[in-house]
Amino acid sequence: MVLETGILAKFIKLVIYIIEHFYRIISILTVFVNKALLSSNTINLDAPLFITWCQCIISLIMCVILSNLSKWFPKYIKFPCGNPYTKETLRKVLPLSLLFTGTIATNNLCLKYVDVAFYYIGRSLTTVFNVIFTYLMLGQKTSIDCIACCAFIVTGFWLGVDQEHIAGSLSILGTIFGVLGSLTLSLYSIHMKQVLPKLNQDIWLLSYCNNAYSVIIFLPLMLANGEYITVYNYDKIGSSYFWFAMIIGGICGFAIGFATALQIKVTSPLTHNISGTAKACAQTVLATYWFNEKKSYLWWISNFVVLGASAMYARLRQLDLSREYKEEKQQSQV
Structure with a gap:
């Protein structure tokens, strides 16, 4: 019995190890593929919103396929079925989908203008915005230690920007989009906690709806950015290489959502952050x-x-939440 338990524990550790590396590989691959699509001389298409829109379409198609497969093979495939365009679902999810669209658009715009090496620093203020908006919107206070971590994150961000400026490689526009990406991602994360209970905590249903709505939301944004003319005049629009790269980018975008959800499910949000x-x-x-x-x-x-301040913040938040849980448990037992 002890031997079987030991084998099971090792197997679980192996599964977690594989999932963690799967997430990291897919995440890094997605960034490099998107960078190639957004700013390489080979693709050479100045239409970042169109590229992001196509990726949403590919993700939506995959969601539709999985939804239908779950109807045909419910024992083997679990995926939300139904129509995301119902009035009730639209009312619940549309405001969050606007933030989702803003997040992926600003992230890709940031990646278009900055180097991959600077991309993480450019989007590193998400934790800081989380603390600010959690207090302003939810009234939840953060410990002094966590606030100190945020101060270090801001310091590291400004130091990175300064060094990019000194080296002559700073993109002000890319940095602005990075900050906006951090801001919208923070608002999305906070609002998602309020929306998920309305969807029975179904992350995949939320992803399905987000992609379905984003495909429509991007249309006026591309019009405002003048990308319809750019795409119409693009000489490689019929190239098989271009569409192959676009499909790979879309699959990577869908895969990163799958890997993230899977890792959080088998471990925890803290492990995912680390x-x-x-x-x-x-x-x-x-x-x-x-x-x-x-x-x-x-x-x-x-x-x-x-990196160090972000990891320390995640650890301190885990300790704070554990302490709050124990206090609530003790109070309930009194």
């Missing part, structure tokens, strides 16, 4: 090597400050 920090470190090192970029000593310090 894994994301490790992924960001590997992504930064790989990007500097891949693109043959030489960075200053202070530039690397800025990255380690942000």
Whole structure:
């Protein structure tokens, strides 16, 4: 019996290990593929919203396929069925989908204008905005230690921006989109906690709806950005290579959502955050090597400050939540 328990524990650890590395590989691959789509000379299409829109369409198609497969093979495939365009679902999810659209649009716009190595720093203020909006919108206070971590994150961010400026590689527009991406992602995360209970905590149904609505929301945004004319005049629109790259990008976008949900399900949000920090470190090192970029000593310090402070914040939040849970349990027993 003890031997069987030991084997089971090792098997579970192996599964978690595989899932964590699957998430990291898919996440890094998605960033590099998107960077190639958004700003490489090979693709050379100045229509970032159109590219993001196509990725949403591919994700939506995959959601529809999985939804139908779950009807045909309910014992083997579990995926939300139904119509995301019903009035009731639309009322519940549309405001969140607007934030989702803003998040993926600003993230891709940030990636278009900044180097992959700087991408994590450019979007590193999500934790800081989380603390601010959690207090302003929900009235929840954060411990002094966590606030100190946020101060270090801001310091690392500004140091990274400063070093990019000194090196002459700073994109102000890309940095602005990075900050906006952090802001919208923070609002999305907070609002998602309020919407998920209305969907029976079904993350996949939420993803299904988000992609379905984003496909429509992006249409006026592309019109305002003048991308219809750009795409119409694009000389590679019929190229099989272009559409192959677009499909790969869409599949990666869908896969990162699957990997994230799977990792959180089998571990915890904290483990996912720590894994994301490790992924960001590997992504930064790989990007500097891949693109043959030489960075200053202070530039690397800025990255380690942000990574370390983010990991410490996640750990402190775990301790705070554990303490609050124990206090609530003790009060309920009195």
